[in-house]
Amino acid sequence: MRIVILGPREPVPPTKGGAIEKLTWGLARSIVKQGHEAIVITTCERPPMATEVEGVKVVCISEPIKGSRFYFKEMPLFSFKARQIVENLAKDRNTILHSVYFYNLISFPSFNKLPTIITEFEHYPWIPEYLYHYPFISVWDRIRWESDAAIRISLARIIVNKAHIVTFVSNYQREMFLRKVNITKSKTIVIPNAVDTEFYRPMKVEDIEKLREGAEALLLFVGRLTPHKGLHILLKALALLEPTYKQRLKLVVVGPKVPGFTATHTYRYDTYSLYLNYLIQKHDLKNIVKFVGQVKEELMPLYYNSADALVHPSLVEAFGLVLIEAMACSKPVIAFDVPPINEIVMNNISGILVKPSIKSLKEILHHIIDNANILKAMGIRARHIVEACYSWPIISNIYINLYKKLMS
Numbered sequence: 387m388r389i390v391i392l393g394p395r396e397p398v399p400p401t402k403g404g405a406i407e408k409l410t411w412g413l414a415r416s417i418v419k420q421g422h423e424a425i426v427i428t429t430c431e432r433p434p435m436a437t438e439v440e441g442v443k444v445v446c447i448s449e450p451i452k453g454s455r456f457y458f459k460e461m462p463l464f465s466f467k468a469r470q471i472v473e474n475l476a477k478d479r480n481t482i483l484h485s486v487y488f489y490n491l492i493s494f495p496s497f498n499k500l501p502t503i504i505t506e507f508e509h510y511p512w513i514p515e516y517l518y519h520y521p522f523i524s525v526w527d528r529i530r531w532e533s534d535a536a537i538r539i540s541l542a543r544i545i546v547n548k549a550h551i552v553t554f555v556s557n558y559q560r561e562m563f564l565r566k567v568n569i570t571k572s573k574t575i576v577i578p579n580a581v582d583t584e585f586y587r588p589m590k591v592e593d594i595e596k597l598r599e600g601a602e603a604l605l606l607f608v609g610r611l612t613p614h615k616g617l618h619i620l621l622k623a624l625a626l627l628e629p630t631y632k633q634r635l636k637l638v639v640v641g642p643k644v645p646g647f648t649a650t651h652t653y654r655y656d657t658y659s660l661y662l663n664y665l666i667q668k669h670d671l672k673n674i675v676k677f678v679g680q681v682k683e684e685l686m687p688l689y690y691n692s693a694d695a696l697v698h699p700s701l702v703e704a705f706g707l708v709l710i711e712a713m714a715c716s717k718p719v720i721a722f723d724v725p726p727i728n729e730i731v732m733n734n735i736s737g738i739l740v741k742p743s744i745k746s747l748k749e750i751l752h753h754i755i756d757n758a759n760i761l762k763a764m765g766i767r768a769r770h771i772v773e774a775c776y777s778w779p780i781i782s783n784i785y786i787n788l789y790k791k792l793m794s
Contacts, residue, residue, distance in 0.1 A: 393428035416782030511535035556726030616699030625669035
């Protein structure tokens, strides 16, 4: 069986560690490991190019696609070039077409002879993250967000019906999508994200960059510094801790696009960055919070393993890949009890879910500082859950069975 994957906007294999790129590459590798052929049509720095990596055939047809209005020009051009390749491959009837962006099919005909799957990995625009950005952006930027979301939803209503099956990574994501796009629910299926459990695994590590600095509890935040990820809520919760508890805690933040943390106007979300800096200065959190910047993918398992837990105060997710990455490293997750996070993190089993509020988060931080031993037991259970539900052998089998069903 041959699986042709229409890849994401960034190169595959991933060069920057983006979630969709990692997931696309993980799926392609798993398909090959199970004895099938995988061809990824993607982008690269110097197109056109064709190569083979770990048994996966990688066909590069354009440069990485930048900008927020990519669906007007760059994506239709990518789609047109991809269609020419796919039409040639379609002569082999044993072929499945799998697109990891619905935009990839914008230049394809409505009736496609190949069995076709779309996987929707993203939360935007079905789950409106921009609502959480409103306090930090101008009225003009609000209008642009709203307009952009409306355009993408309109495109989805046209394009997704070109696929035989649309897969989603969480029940919540599918529910929000179906509210915006009218497709038959029976045409959809939920297949969660996966993680490489050989790469993300428990390991003994030295204290990276002396992160702990004697703290009893070392917590990790991983994510982009955008309002919907909730770092400001976490900082406010830290601010409420009594001084004696602050001395026992350290928070390491992985995520900014530049090393360290500087509140400058060069950063895209500069108003939000300034606000984070204001909170740190106002509540004297300089000795508690350490910003390490963007971390290379090969170092991420070391950071997860150095911490006692991942704190993920996000308010908006389609899935939350960092959740299962941390769990795969035997680290529990402290997060808000909101969907789809509560589909993944089992309260008091693989982590702790709290009411989405500053006070609730402060109380649980207080609790785990005094009871750090509970984190280890939850971390062990978290690893078992990932191996049983979110490892690539498990998830790729689900996809392969879906491919076979479509072929038949």
